[in-house]
Amino acid sequence: MKKNLIMGLMSGTSADGLSIALCEVSGRSLAVKAFGNYPYSAALQARLIAAKDLRAPELSALNFELGRLWAGMVKTFCRRHRVAYKSVAVIGSHGQTVWHAPGEKGHTLQIGEASFIAEETGRPVVCDFRPADMAAGGEGAPLIPFMDEYLFGRGCPVALQNIGGVGNIAFAGKGVKTFGFDTGPGNSLMDTAVAAITGGRLSYDKGGAWAAAGEPDLRKVYALLEAPFFSRRPPKSLDRSAYTLAFIKNNFPGQLNLRRSRDLLASLNLFTAASIAQAFGSFAPRGTRELIVSGGGALNPALMDNIAALLLPAGVRTRSIAELGIHPLAKEPACFALLAWLALAGERNHCPSATGARGPRVLGKIIRP
Template sequence: MRAIAEIARCDPRRVVGLISGTSADGIDAALVEITGAGLEARLRLLAGLTHPLPAADREELFRMFDPTTATVDRLTRFNFRLGELFAEAALAVIAKAGASAGDVHLIGSHGQTVWHIPAPDGATLQIGEAAVIAERTGLPVIADFRVADMAAGGGGAPLAAYFDLVVFRHPERSRASQNIGGIGNVTYLPAGCGPDDILAFDTGPGNMLIDAAVAALTGGRELFDRDGAMASRGRVDAAWLEDLLADPYLKQAPPKTTGREVYGRPFAARLLGEARRRRLGPDDTVATISAFTADSIVRAYRDFLIPRGGLDEVVVAGGGSYNRFLRDRIAAGLGAPVRQSEDYGVDGKLKEAMFFALMASDAVAGLATNVPRATGASGPRVLGKFVPGPRPA
């Protein structure tokens, strides 16, 4: 076993970050070399990949999202099964980098959120057993990052605010770092900002509703709208879009967080039913649902961000950052340039995996990685639980 103090003395540290996000389309894994710590940390991506979930496991995962099918015995078993898959992802990304587990100091695993209850009655559950990951890889694991923030009265999200502050803050330009995963979340970084100056929250739906619509309308042949092609061919139903934008969550002031509990399969099924009632074809349906995601982001900025100090540019990451329809509609709505995170050296598909590597690295250094202004917690907290692993030879 390698003690925390020993890992903390290593600089740079090589850390694997792991996450299966709200889209539940695979396990993102990133091997990152991290030099320094805290706001002065510098990250270099050594390798990254998305480890696919076998079809049977993905179906079982979606059963875990439904309280009527997520029985205690099934959830317990699948927690361990998902730990095996996370371990496979970690070993795969290490091998892709041409390294061995002995070259790596630590793993930071977010796991897979199956249920999240926002504050004030906050609670959350992520699965993908960290002890299994540690045993299979031989490496120590930091996991379960959200609960310490929630125990301190925070929402447990968005945690990306810390990574965004480290990587994207600028002395002269005000930026919004927008992740478009299953759910959309933003970190507003005013020019020259520190931790007490930023604002971060979940903007609303990201790809989750779009993906569900595409899968249903193509009979499962497609699982997402590649490059926004369907939406670009379609025509937005403006009247229905206005109804969608009256969604209560969008009017709620930050700090706030949301997830599959609000915008999951039941919500998507209602949208598809309404599209049929309106006699919309597949492309028009996807266009309108995509416009809902894009315009919810634009309205969030207008209502909560721009009044705080203007906006010079938007940096987008996540699967939705590759959807041209979303990027173009957000840019048109804001009148500001929208750039992909790759322009700043961050792979948009791997951003979340990279930030859990950073959070694990800073956890062993004893540094707080929540941003109370973003989450609503009563103060800074060191996030994550430590699981030692037998050190690989």
């Protein structure tokens, strides 16, 4: 069977950089051949997080600025890995989410003008995946469960947890109707706290060191899990705006300082872990005994330890997707490479049971050079 090279780009809700994955697809097999992560400056990250408050001219300018930046990053990636543009069949770009508000009259906006990528590479680019799902009555997210179904739908039941700015989980496997939903905070609260405490000198809790050194406020963590979102049945999705600096100030008053920083990070870390464990316990299909974690959260040992400890009593094994040969940060861009490949062929690239859409669709808009 012919093998094709495809490329995917992802800039997540953490707004900390662009991840690029070069994949080889053949039938239902997908392998990551090369991966790169290109960090943003602290100033750009702050602008992206605040982009929801921009006026139209400023947002339009940022859309084009990102497109140009990403085109340059794709050029750098291809040079480093000696990839000829003409060898890539298609490129998929999720874009940078500025706003996501699901619901009956919901709306969503991703920026990062993909025309610059098509112009740089001369290859077709597929972008703007969420609106077609929302037009069909879906939440517009999560979209990753399609890849989970594609890769894991024929094996034993498994849970696949991605931890980016927001956490999302999917369940797939033989005999399981694949579905997924957002679980709650991912890295966003932890990253926001570290940036605020250090005045922007640090952007995340490296290795989970602060969290590991602190004592979590168990009462507060489990009180936060009483919020209606966590008990609501899927499909359901969140935007990063649900978990901001204001959320931390309101729920952990007086802790945004170096003296209380370790305890605060321990609480926020446990909150993310407990929301994942609660989602698994409430909605995992019978016989699911494994949780495979991807995203930046998989690189946080304290977070992984918390998740594992919470799920171990139920006999559930927690491990990183790295054990399967996929870099934790490569899964999402690899997914959008796959979605783009299928969109270009006019084939279904959508899991409506994860988003609540009325039926399967072909997601994405195609830009041809």
